[in-house]
Amino acid sequence: MPISKKVILVGHFGVGKTSLIKRFVHQKFSDDYLTTIGVKIDKKVLNVDSAELTLIIWDIAGETNQSKIPKSYQLGAHGVLYVFDITRPSTYDNLHEQLNYLRSILPMAPIEVIANKKDLLSAEEQEQVLEGIRHTGIHATSAKTGENVEMIFEKLAGAMLA
């Protein structure tokens, strides 16, 4: 029986949410930056543990504070991908506060945290940044090279079905 789940991508503007979706759904990447207005919806069908899972992915326009986003965009989400830019501290300075807010409005939804644009830093630099954030389970990805992109969506899909 096919199952559908709503996944939202949130985070500051310019962290690469749209690029991650573009990479995951269309296997494409573009260096051009076009800001998302409001929300954009995409869809991808995955096979998870022999079940057909349809992900309806809501690419929500970036905001420095999640409480500024219309709640109705976030409500009903079965999973959350919180994205920040590993090269811009301002995009992860308030990470804990933002995650707490998301947990308060979506208590049942699994949340995965993504440090995007890993291709711009060396392995040591990445390690240094992630250590400084003091949050476990952050996955570094690159929408540009595609590294870890599929994996993170699949991980969230598994968590939503668990």
Add this chain to the structure above:
Amino acid sequence: MSEELGFKQLRKILLEQDWEERQELAQKLHDLDDQLNSRERLESKVNPILQDQENRFQNNFPKLFGPQITETIKTQNKDSQDEVVEALYPIIGRMIKKYITSEIQKLSDRVDEQMELAFSWEGWKVRIKAWISGTPQKDLVMSKLIEPKIEEIFVIEKDSGLLMGSFSRQVSVDQDMVAGMLTAIKAFVEDAFSSEQQELESIDYENYKVVLKSFKSFYIAVVASGGMTSSFRDRLDDLLIDFADRVLKKARDGEDAEQEISGSLAEYFNDFDDADK
């Protein structure tokens, strides 16, 4: 050995290598000359390079010249609006004229039909129907002239925007994404006007109208074309409430909810337009 013979021998020994190199060089020069002057040989060498250049040029053409061409066309259009209008006017004019003529012809045929029906049994039926239902007679006549038609129906979960079931006469776009976008539009409008108690009820798009009927945890979006009269809207509302009450509330918790809801939608609404006649 004479002195001259000895000298020749010495020259031969000293210059033999130079002589051989000169011979080789002369041969190469001759070969190169032949290659340059023989069209066939020159083509076989140069053609692959030219072909490569041509392919590269073709592939990169949009990237290299696209913006300039677009800019040139834009400037040209801006600077010579009169010429563009002059060139397009007859074509567009003819198209519009043809379309309007055909639509007026259709409308005229239908008005004729209605006029013929005015004092017939059908005409009296319309009058009685209008009197009983309280719907203005003009609405009933108009509904026959530009008949409204249900094109698609989506049953959508309110918060998540997930599609619970659908009915469509002609599937054109991804229904899951339409359901998501409708939910986003609905959420945006309701948030923008901070009206928790009020809900978006319809979206108009040229000849189409999307009617949104909200229930507690889901809403139904009906895409209809044609002129929607108040009687059509009333009848649609009644049927949607009945459908929600009888089918949706039971089906949504079932094993194969989407299939059950979609099947029931088809049963309920397939003949809806015909029933209006």
